[in-house]
Amino acid sequence: PCLTLSAQDREMLDGVHGRAAQVAMGIIVRMAELQGANTLLDITQAHIDGCIYTGPACLRFARQLVEWGAQVKVPTTLNAISVDKRRWREQGIDAAFGEPAAALGDAYLEMGAQVSFTCAPYLLDSAPRLGEQIVWAESNAVVYANSVLGARTLKYPDYLDICIALTGRAPLSGCHLPGQRHASLRIELPALDELDDAFYPLLGYHVGLLCGSEIPVICGLEHAQPDLDDLKAFGAAFATTSAAPMFHIAGVTPEAPSAERALGGQAPARLLRVSAMDLLESWWELNSAEEPRVDLVSLGNPHFSFSECARLATLCAGRRKHADTALVITCGRAIHERARDAGHVATLEAFGAQFVTDTCWCMLGEPVIPPAARTLMTNSGKYAHYAPGLVGRRVHFGSLAECVDAACSGRASGRLPAWLQLGEATEEPAHV
Incomplete structure (x- = not known):
């Protein structure tokens, strides 16, 4: 033309x-x-x-x-x-x-x-x-x-x-163009209960692997009510493994009041059903660490929101991190100022956390990552995927609460979230 x-x-x-x-x-x-x-x-x-x-x-x-x-x-x-x-x-x-x-x-x-x-x-x-x-x-x-x-x-x-x-x-x-924003792939999720915040980055990572460059509509979260932090974590992990420019979640995202609307009234080119076992396999992909120790807890990839700072401050209040474990949060200047004015920064610094602004984990290396650190923990599906290649460290992936517990004990619990506890099939595959 x-x-x-x-x-x-x-x-x-x-x-x-x-x-x-x-x-x-x-x-x-x-x-x-x-x-x-x-x-x-x-x-x-x-x-x-x-x-x-x-x-x-x-x-x-x-x-x-x-x-x-x-x-x-x-x-x-x-x-x-x-x-x-x-x-x-x-x-x-x-x-x-x-x-x-x-x-x-x-x-x-x-x-x-x-x-x-x-x-x-x-x-x-x-x-x-x-x-x-x-x-x-x-x-x-x-x-x-x-x-x-x-x-x-x-x-x-x-x-x-x-x-x-x-x-x-x-x-x-x-x-x-409006016509280029429709989904062509429909993804059905299993019925899962007791979802925590680790579910959304894990799901985003897994769905991204299925999509290639196709725009998906995800069905099964109509009653889960993911918040904006959940959608941020989902989207970042999805963008890590997929070339697609967007996703739809039926009943959640603005252009998907229904799966049919997200598909533009057309039948999906592909229909995929995700099982709990599929998600478990992706869980072990993100959990690359082979030892329980945690030398660094890295939070804020993408940058932490104000509500994440508030939630983290609640989890850390009255506690103190382990002397041998660092906890570092990256966020934008505007969020850091709001969190400081609300008292969250003071609470987190009393816990032993450090803040880094202007940059993010995909650009950070030593010495912000302690040179002696062998293993880190994050709640970011994006960073759990990138860190082994970027900084040569193995990763524990888990919820924000699990990250705080690891910062306090210096060790990852290795517990699976309730929504992934599938009986005997939950044993981690043997490392070769």
Whole structure:
């Protein structure tokens, strides 16, 4: 199809609005052609993932845009960057990494982006509304925006995100179109009782493995009433194992008042039934640790919400962590300020917890992860999946309450949640 451009699109392409907008529009036009889009659309906000430092080239790219006078045209938030921008030196981060990582954040701020530095922009006051056309990058943020908020975005890649923010224009394709948001896969869940918060990240991880790039509608949670933290955990784990840009949960997410509506009135291309045994197999995949000891409890992947801080403070109140076990929480600055004002930070620091802002576990290594630490524990399906490869540590995965208990005892209980206790079949498979 031939791409139709507006008069202002052509002005940007011709350099009328400066070199940065011209280069950005050139990249967008080429991407639109590759995607088969026949027009561009206006977007209301952007979230930039390209602010993560991956080497000199990404800093050079951003600085070149700044030199060309780049300024964002829509409200723009920044993802978690590679360091805690205010405290990386006191955390012992090598300056050879910390300085360019912080400088990359500064370059995007010079382009007019907000000081957000969070992988959970949906927790900010600027979160988009149902039907809003946006451009977000970062897989968990994209999935949450599409699925839970009902906003419309693709899984935008790094660097295309800032190009669109500089022009306010994006190719009209994929999930920006109502007809591209329907489910094609129906997933039926077993009847499970006594669900805890470990259920949702585990389910997201498992469902993502089944989906590939197909959008699913999940049936069987109509009466479970997952809250926004549950959906955040589900979506992040789902985005870890699936290429799909969104999910539907029948009776829960806004575009799925019923499975039939989520499917767009069509029969599903595939119908899958998940058994409790299937979920148990995924549980053991996420629980890669072979020894009970826990050297580090890592929380906040994606960034902790205010309600998670409050719940954790309740679990930790009046207790003290084990001397040999660290507990570290990552969150955005805005959430940290709210939690501090509410007294939750003081409660958690009295327990022995540490807070890290601006960055997240997918970017953190030693010395924030203690060099002597061999085994960690998390309630994040996303981090349980990534940590062995990213930081070379084995993982215990479990609920937030189990994480707190492990922080106090220095050991993971190894208990299965009630909803996974299936009799003799619950024995962990022997490690080879």
